[in-house]
Amino acid sequence: MTPVALLVAFCAVMSAVALGRVLRAASRDPVDVGAAQVVVGITLGTVLWVGSVESWLTGVTRIVVGILALAAICLGVTTIVRYWDDPGRERPRCDQDEPSR
Numbered sequence: 156m157t158p159v160a161l162l163v164a165f166c167a168v169m170s171a172v173a174l175g176r177v178l179r180a181a182s183r184d185p186v187d188v189g190a191a192q193v194v195v196g197i198t199l200g201t202v203l204w205v206g207s208v209e210s211w212l213t214g215v216t217r218i219v220v221g222i223l224a225l226a227a228i229c230l231g232v233t234t235i236v237r238y239w240d241d242p243g244r245e246r247p248r249c250d251q252d253e254p255s256r
Contacts, residue, residue: 159205166198185238192231199224 173191177183203220206212212220 157205157208159201159208163198163201163205166194166201170195170198185241186235189231189234189238192227192234194231196224196227196229196231199227 170191173194177187177191180187199220203212203217203224206220207217
């Protein structure tokens with residue numbers, strides 16, 4: 156396994172964590188959703204990279220994965236920028252996700 160494949164595995168785990176946190180949250184913060192989109196886009200970018208290095212992907216598949224990666228990153232960055240200073244956005248407190256004791 157090449158070091159690039161290890162990077163894909165790491166990014167896939169980080170994507171699963173980011174998506175899990177967003178899906179599990181009681182109130183979804185748009186900035187967190189945008190960050191999860193960026194992480195998924197980076198994961199798709201690493202998939203494209205390892206697919207190109209190892210010749211696992213066909214030409215059409217490379218184009219599709221590349222477009223999906225760019226779209227996810229651009230959409231995520233746009234979401235983060237749009238909602239970063241939104242006065243109507245509720246900012247979660249650190250203890251908000253924890254169950255009450």
